[in-house]
Amino acid sequence: MGGMLDIFNNTNFRWLLDLLDILLVAFIIYRIILLIKGTRAVQMLVGLAVILIVYVGSQVGGLYTLHWLLENFLSSIILVIIVIFQSDIRRALIHVGRNPFFADLSYKEETEVIEELIKACVNMANKRIGALIVIERETGLNDFLEVGVEIDAKVSSDLITSIFLPFSPIHDGALVIQQGRLKRAGCFLPISQNPDISKTLGTRHRAAIGLTELVDAVAIVVSEETGKISVVVGGRITRDLDSTSLKRVLSRLLEPRLNKKKKR
Ligand SMILES: Nc1ncnc2c1ncn2[C@@H]1O[C@H](COP(=O)(O)OP(=O)(O)OP(=O)(O)O)[C@@H](O)[C@H]1O
Numbered sequence: 001m002g003g004m005l006d007i008f009n010n011t012n013f014r015w016l017l018d019l020l021d022i023l024l025v026a027f028i029i030y031r032i033i034l035l036i037k038g039t040r041a042v043q044m045l046v047g048l049a050v051i052l053i054v055y056v057g058s059q060v061g062g063l064y065t066l067h068w069l070l071e072n073f074l075s076s077i078i079l080v081i082i083v084i085f086q087s088d089i090r091r092a093l094i095h096v097g098r099n100p101f102f103a104d105l106s107y108k109e110e111t112e113v114i115e116e117l118i119k120a121c122v123n124m125a126n127k128r129i130g131a132l133i134v135i136e137r138e139t140g141l142n143d144f145l146e147v148g149v150e151i152d153a154k155v156s157s158d159l160i161t162s163i164f165l166p167f168s169p170i171h172d173g174a175l176v177i178q179q180g181r182l183k184r185a186g187c188f189l190p191i192s193q194n195p196d197i198s199k200t201l202g203t204r205h206r207a208a209i210g211l212t213e214l215v216d217a218v219a220i221v222v223s224e225e226t227g228k229i230s231v232v233v234g235g236r237i238t239r240d241l242d243s244t245s246l247k248r249v250l251s252r253l254l255e256p257r258l259n260k261k262k263k264r
Contacts, residue, residue, distance in 0.1 A: 034138045034216065044084055048077075113155045113180050114250050120160035121222055121229050122243045130224025131164040132174040132204050134189070135254065139215040141176055148173060148187040155182055164222075174207065174219075190214065192235065201237075208232040218253050220246075 055074060058067040073080075117133070124131050134141065149170050153159060155177065163185050164171045173186040191203060192210035201209075208219035213235035221230045221237075230239045231249045238249060 048081075109180065110255065113177075114247070114254060116155045116157045117160070117177075117220070117250065118243055118246050119157035121220055121246060123157060123161055124164055124222045125227045125229050127161075128224055128227045129161065129164050129166070129222065130171075130204060131160070131220070131222040132189075132208055133160070133220045134174050134176045134187070134208075134211060135218045135220075136176065136178045137216045137218065137254075139217065141178065141215065141217060144174075144187055144189055144211065145176060145184050148176075148184045150184055151175075151182045153182045155180065174211075194235070205230065205232075205237065209235050209237060212236075218250070220250075 051070060051073070055067065055070040057063075058070060117135075121131070121133075134144075151163075159182065160175065162168060163175055163182075170185040174189050175182060176184045176187050189207040190210040191206045192213055194209065194213070197206060197209060202225075204223070205221050208221045208230070209232055211217060212219055212232045216234070219232040221232065222228075223230070228239060229241045229246055230237050231241060231246065231253075232238075233253060241249060
């Protein structure tokens with residue numbers, strides 16, 4: 001093993017190790033950004049960045065007292081970061097090596113989840129039942145789950161439809177799916193402030209757009225008013241989907257692992 005490393009270190013292959021090093025660091029930074037995107041940790045990071053800028057500014061400008069104060073604060077920054085971000089760090093460690101959407105579901109169970117989702121949406125659209133379903137992917141949605149009611153049930157078309165029936169006590173708000181399970185209903189999502197959104201879209205659609213502007217989740221909206229099904233991802237809405245196009249879109253967005261399995 002040591003011999004192998006010597007060959008890499010001492011020959012022209014050294015650049016390969018450097019490249020691997022850079023790629024690994026870039027990947028870790030990318031995963032950290034994905035994990036904290038849309039969470040309170042982002043605001044805290046911005047705050048820390050401001051302190052860092054003031055620290056450098058105080059050094060350049062010769063503001064010695066301020067510089068001394070910030071230097072003492074920043075020397076214990078690792079501890080501060082661990083305390084502030086403890087829940088994010090815990091989540092990050094849980095996330096490592098885990099399939100984001102389907103967790104440990106089998107190929108058959110994965111297909112069933114998507115089929116049940118489509119069945120529920122088409123059923124609700126035909127009956128003009130409004131619905132908002134959010135499916136977690138890489139970025140954790142825990143920050144949006146504080147309000148709402150815990151369910152933790154298998155994804156089933158009948159259960160989804162009954163959650164959104166107008167007389168159901170939890171029909172208001174979003175239903176959240178995590179790791180292939182119905183996790184929470186009645187969740188409140190951030191409304192998009194984008195002025196370019198069509199005036200015909202109300203708060204249900206704007207909540208789906210608002211959330212997906214912040215995180216990489218996929219949102220499905222069934223309009224109570226028009227019975228149309230839309231999928232929202234990255235703040236962009238694809239409207240008027242039927243069961244075939246919905247299946248195509250969801251398969252593309254949720255089934256990377258499933259497609260890999262099919263190819264095998
Ligand atoms: N911030 C929010 N987070 C989650 N759900 C929300 C939020 N705001 C509104 N909703 C849901 O949207 C419903 C109101 O939908 P509204 O009619 O205003 O929107 P819409 O986009 O026109 O939808 P539809 O086409 O179904 O009428 C609420 O009863 C609630 O269930």
